[in-house]
Amino acid sequence: MDTQTQFRGLSNELVSKSRLENGSNILTPPKKTPVWRLFLEKFKDPIIRILLIALILSFLVACYQYFTGIESGNVFLEPAGILLAVLLATGVGFLFERSANKKFDILNQINDETAVRVIRNARVVEVGRQDIVVGDIILLETGDEVPADATLLDAVSLQINESSLTGEPSIGKTTNPSQFDKDSTYPSNEVLRGTTVIDGHAVAEVIRVGDATEYGKVYTGSQIENQVETPLNKQLKRLSKLITYASYLVATLIIVGRLIMYFSLHEAPLDWLQLGGFLLNTLMIAVTVIVVTVPEGLPMSVTLSLALSMKRMLSANNLVRKMHACETMGACTVICTDKTGTLTQNQMTVYETVFYALGDIPEKKLELKADDLSRIIKENIAVNTTAFLEKTDPMHLKVLGNPTEGALLLWLNAQGEHYEIIRSSAKMVEQLTFSTERKYMATVVDSFLHPGKRLLFVKGAPEIVLSLCKEIIVDGKEVPAEEYSAHIDQQLADYQAKAMRTLGFAYAEIDKDQEISCFENGQLRKNLPLKYLGIVAISDPVRSDVPEAIQSCLDAGIDIKIVTGDTPGTATEIARQIKLWKEEYTEENRITGPEFGLLSEEELEERVLKLKIISRARPMDKERLVKALQRKGQVVAVTGDGTNDAPALNAAQVGLSMGDGTSVAKEASDITILDNSFTSINRAVMWGRSLYQNVQRFILFQMTINVAACLTVLIGAFLGSESPLTVTQMLWVNLIMDTFAAMALASLPPNEEVMKDKPRKEKEHIIQPTMTRRILSVGFLFVVVLFGLMQYFKYEDISSLKDFDWNLFVQDFFRFSKDGHGFSLYEKSLFFTFFVMFQFWNMFNAKAYKTHGSAFKGIKDCLDGFVLVGLLIVVGQIIIVNYGGQMFSVAPLSLSDWIIITLVSSLVLWIGEIIRFLTPKKSKTI
Numbered sequence: 001m002d003t004q005t006q007f008r009g010l011s012n013e014l015v016s017k018s019r020l021e022n023g024s025n026i027l028t029p030p031k032k033t034p035v036w037r038l039f040l041e042k043f044k045d046p047i048i049r050i051l052l053i054a055l056i057l058s059f060l061v062a063c064y065q066y067f068t069g070i071e072s073g074n075v076f077l078e079p080a081g082i083l084l085a086v087l088l089a090t091g092v093g094f095l096f097e098r099s100a101n102k103k104f105d106i107l108n109q110i111n112d113e114t115a116v117r118v119i120r121n122a123r124v125v126e127v128g129r130q131d132i133v134v135g136d137i138i139l140l141e142t143g144d145e146v147p148a149d150a151t152l153l154d155a156v157s158l159q160i161n162e163s164s165l166t167g168e169p170s171i172g173k174t175t176n177p178s179q180f181d182k183d184s185t186y187p188s189n190e191v192l193r194g195t196t197v198i199d200g201h202a203v204a205e206v207i208r209v210g211d212a213t214e215y216g217k218v219y220t221g222s223q224i225e226n227q228v229e230t231p232l233n234k235q236l237k238r239l240s241k242l243i244t245y246a247s248y249l250v251a252t253l254i255i256v257g258r259l260i261m262y263f264s265l266h267e268a269p270l271d272w273l274q275l276g277g278f279l280l281n282t283l284m285i286a287v288t289v290i291v292v293t294v295p296e297g298l299p300m301s302v303t304l305s306l307a308l309s310m311k312r313m314l315s316a317n318n319l320v321r322k323m324h325a326c327e328t329m330g331a332c333t334v335i336c337t338d339k340t341g342t343l344t345q346n347q348m349t350v351y352e353t354v355f356y357a358l359g360d361i362p363e364k365k366l367e368l369k370a371d372d373l374s375r376i377i378k379e380n381i382a383v384n385t386t387a388f389l390e391k392t393d394p395m396h397l398k399v400l401g402n403p404t405e406g407a408l409l410l411w412l413n414a415q416g417e418h419y420e421i422i423r424s425s426a427k428m429v430e431q432l433t434f435s436t437e438r439k440y441m442a443t444v445v446d447s448f449l450h451p452g453k454r455l456l457f458v459k460g461a462p463e464i465v466l467s468l469c470k471e472i473i474v475d476g477k478e479v480p481a482e483e484y485s486a487h488i489d490q491q492l493a494d495y496q497a498k499a500m501r502t503l504g505f506a507y508a509e510i511d512k513d514q515e516i517s518c519f520e521n522g523q524l525r526k527n528l529p530l531k532y533l534g535i536v537a538i539s540d541p542v543r544s545d546v547p548e549a550i551q552s553c554l555d556a557g558i559d560i561k562i563v564t565g566d567t568p569g570t571a572t573e574i575a576r577q578i579k580l581w582k583e584e585y586t587e588e589n590r591i592t593g594p595e596f597g598l599l600s601e602e603e604l605e606e607r608v609l610k611l612k613i614i615s616r617a618r619p620m621d622k623e624r625l626v627k628a629l630q631r632k633g634q635v636v637a638v639t640g641d642g643t644n645d646a647p648a649l650n651a652a653q654v655g656l657s658m659g660d661g662t663s664v665a666k667e668a669s670d671i672t673i674l675d676n677s678f679t680s681i682n683r684a685v686m687w688g689r690s691l692y693q694n695v696q697r698f699i700l701f702q703m704t705i706n707v708a709a710c711l712t713v714l715i716g717a718f719l720g721s722e723s724p725l726t727v728t729q730m731l732w733v734n735l736i737m738d739t740f741a742a743m744a745l746a747s748l749p750p751n752e753e754v755m756k757d758k759p760r761k762e763k764e765h766i767i768q769p770t771m772t773r774r775i776l777s778v779g780f781l782f783v784v785v786l787f788g789l790m791q792y793f794k795y796e797d798i799s800s801l802k803d804f805d806w807n808l809f810v811q812d813f814f815r816f817s818k819d820g821h822g823f824s825l826y827e828k829s830l831f832f833t834f835f836v837m838f839q840f841w842n843m844f845n846a847k848a849y850k851t852h853g854s855a856f857k858g859i860k861d862c863l864d865g866f867v868l869v870g871l872l873i874v875v876g877q878i879i880i881v882n883y884g885g886q887m888f889s890v891a892p893l894s895l896s897d898w899i900i901i902t903l904v905s906s907l908v909l910w911i912g913e914i915i916r917f918l919t920p921k922k923s924k925t926i
């Protein structure tokens, strides 16, 4: 395919003109559900419905009391308070979801910026997918996703996966009318947007873009799966259910308790109106306990954490495609990684060429002479390739396509040769592109440099190319391959010990008259008269940040395995450079792909955990490795960039595709590592683990309040005292814990320290025993203090906390006589504020859960999350207490009261700090 001269493509003016006439290649997102409807959907929540019923009941009672003249207009304050709570709960939840969804939308847009190779102004350039216009000449290669509908101008062994449109996983496409398939849904010379190239390559002219494409007609929107239930979500749902049932039980107990108390305190004859009012109040308290206890915030905290993580992970070069991947990455125990690009820079440079054919030795710099063999080598490099060089500026050439082939083109360029001229002048007859399975590439051309000759060029893994050759050309003379192979092996070993990637070159002269293909079943035919020309060593240095990232993963208890198509020598040297390969490792710890294939299932089971390197691996080896590791109970993350890596990416718990990988690999993966670097994978683990911890913190916080709120109201019910927390107060508490705390704790930044722990067990329950202990102990402590206050307010009258009498407090604690009285508004205000401030300080303890140190550590990094929400809670409480009046059953508190409450309640945090300080580092779970 002589793309450069045959096709000139559009000029810049024509591109603009076409865009004006035919539109750009962007799919219009489907109409979004209107905002008001999304808001109304919030009212489908059963808890909100229960609240609405409570609201109606309370409103009816208020109407009755007002119109019969029993009460003043103030009775409407309670229903108004409930209405406010309902609106706040639905409103804040709604805003959260919207902001999370917006983040997902941004991620989808990034998905749309995939680079496409086009010919414009007679040059091959890369543009974003949305920039393609009708009339553009696009170049397609194995693994590419077709960016727009296009008619083929030229195609080599083109196979397309059309399953996104027709369900057809592999369909041949061609420009040859005699091979057109009349029964196919779409013309055989058309490729369609959204389908992928699974083999071969092509040049095509765009005929439809954006919504006009076949794919555009069926497009239904967002590709990022944010609806899928993650394993953690499922676990949390079960937990929510359990808590919900428990809350029903507590609510029933409250009703029973209050009824018993009512009848034991009130003697016949009954005042029916009073009983009615009492019943209604009881019902409302029971309903509110349910509302407070049911952890609506739990799933929201996960979604919020995931949305935040996804956005922040993007700035750390991780494009999360499937939401669950964020958290699963945190549980990962093994990472199977590629070598090229992930561990190395993928900056390939020809280090040395050793063309025996030219009598070459490594020390002597090659000069391409004008003789036949030199020409054959030049043509092999220029023609037997799918890469291009783009002149980004007069001094700089950028490689488009395969980096190995690009390095060879750059080398040729440095020898003063123009690959474009050689390539466009030779006439291509057939081609087998490079694949990791074959490990070589072959092209048959009618030679330009040797007019009248048909030549077969082969380049690939040296030992494979050598095995295809009968002869080696040494200094212009043909010698039997066996005679020279030991020498070649030694030379290869030397390069590999320097972590070089090596390539072998060969060629054959083909009889033009015999119209037989050189290929058979996707391989070179046997017994072709191939002659070995020599080898090229290409350097690709290790990324400087990788050794540290590897160490961090190893410290985090994550095993790393390199799965590479390269040789054992090169792979081991790279592993050594990144400090993965230790001196004590033996042959037990590494294996080649073919050897791996021969292992029985039992042998594999026995050896799989020990393996550190699989070299000369084929994609199916990767999949087998992943499955074997999973059988061993490992949580596996695997990297992949090629089309054939898709099965392994699918099989692993987390598939990681590379930013410059094929669309097929990206589609099959859960996360795309945009900068290809292992450091970003390491970051993803840190994010995943931090996310899990944040959810644990939220549960810790929420469950402690649950225990405190339920037991306090329950005890209140059985003691016959007034409910210490009123309905509207409890709704505020609910807002604090379900919404604000979810926001505060879910947004805590990731913590490097999580990388010092071992991976969590996959089946581990999110509520750890240490958490249960803490929920119960702190929860009961709250209950004891709050109960003490309840008793104190019941038997004493207090108008300032300064008058608080500690002795009376202790005495009243155990006093169970009938002479108690109801709470004044002021006392209710004190109780309510104590309750809220306890939770406020406890939120800091929750923040410090599992961190090695104070709750204030790193507080600077969460000013816009945790700290802001904390402030919001305190300010909200001050406003409610000062202005809530009858609606919240409160009376303003004096400054001294505020100071006393703040200091006393903060003991919760200080005790926590002391315990954290005294606990040895290793067992830090407080």
Ligand code: ATP
Pocket: 337, 338, 339, 340, 341, 402, 404, 405, 434, 435, 436, 439, 440, 441, 459, 460, 461, 462, 501, 502, 503, 504, 563, 564, 565, 566, 567
């Ligand atoms: P990894 O799987 O870690 O990315 P890799 O890139 O070295 O490793 P492959 O791309 O499968 O693995 O390459 C395997 C071997 O095939 C290389 O060592 C090299 O000898 C040969 N090879 C690589 N690229 C080409 C190419 N474009 N044409 C011909 N041979 C190639």
